[in-house]
Amino acid sequence: MKPASSSLFALAAAALHAALIALAINGLRAGQHNVPPRRPAQVQVQLLREQPKAAEKSPATPVQPEPLPQRPVHEHKPRTIPKPKPQPREQPAAPAKTPEAPAPTAQPSPDAAPAPARSNNTAPPAPAATAPAAPVKRGVFVDPTYLATETEKWYPRQAKRYGDQGTVLLHVTVSPAGRAEKVELKKGSGYPLLDTAAIDLAKSITYRPATLDGKPVSDSFNLPVTFQLHD
Structure with missing residues (x-):
């Protein structure tokens, strides 16, 4: 069933119900006042046939446009922007120094008492x-x-006879009295007779002892003894 015919039947049914309700109300009123009931009004319901609608036209299929030729896509390489070089900041010029005013010298007041002289x-x-x-x-x-x-x-005479000569180096420790306390052979001459004669010589002679602030003290020093033949 189509929607139009169903709506017409619904309207007709509603009208019948309304008429029946009206008749019932009138009957009750007539019974109360002894009024003969009225004849129910004849209601004619005419069903209208639904006219067939014109055949709905099928929507035309849209014409699809021909695809446009695609352009070749060129890859864009990112441009590298060089970083700007930092420019040196301009240093503010130092403010010119204003000449300082000389400090006022304090003048003595006439009432002040004079300072006492040194x-x-x-x-x-x-x-x-x-x-x-x-x-x-x-x-x-x-x-x-x-x-x-x-x-x-x-x-030694024997050394002179054989022509032995040379220098002997001794290390001598002298007492405050100027005498040799200890004599050591530090370097020999190569002839034992000359070395022994030099040690005996160092023990026999008198020295001027060492002094500290004018006082004689014990001290040691190196003593070279040279034996040399003369023509």
Whole structure:
């Protein structure tokens, strides 16, 4: 059943129901007032046939446009933008220094009392304490002329006969009295007779002892003894 015919039947049914309800109400009223009931009105319902609608036209199929030729896509390479070089900042110019005004000198007031004059009886400053002088030390001394004379005396005759000559180096420790306390052979001459004669010579002679602040003290030194033949 089509929608139009169903709507017409619904309207007709509604009208019948309304007429029946109206008749029922009138009947009740007539019964109450002894009024003969009215004849029900004849209601004619005419069904109208639904005219067939014109055949709906089928929608025309849309014409699809022909696809346009696609253009070749070129790959765009990203452009590298060079970073700007940092420019040196301009330093603000130093403000010019304004010349400072001279400070006003205080002038003595006429009512102020004069300052008392300094007395000349002040004690002189104490002299600075002088550092103690370093002790003065003098080493052992032997007169070269005296040593040459003693060496000639102690020259062995046998060594002279064989022509032995040379220098002996000794290490001598001298007492405050100027005598040899210890004699050591530091370097020999190559001839045992000359080495022994030099040691005996060092033990026999008298020295000027070493001094510390003018006082004689014990000290040691190196003593060379040279044996040499003369024409």
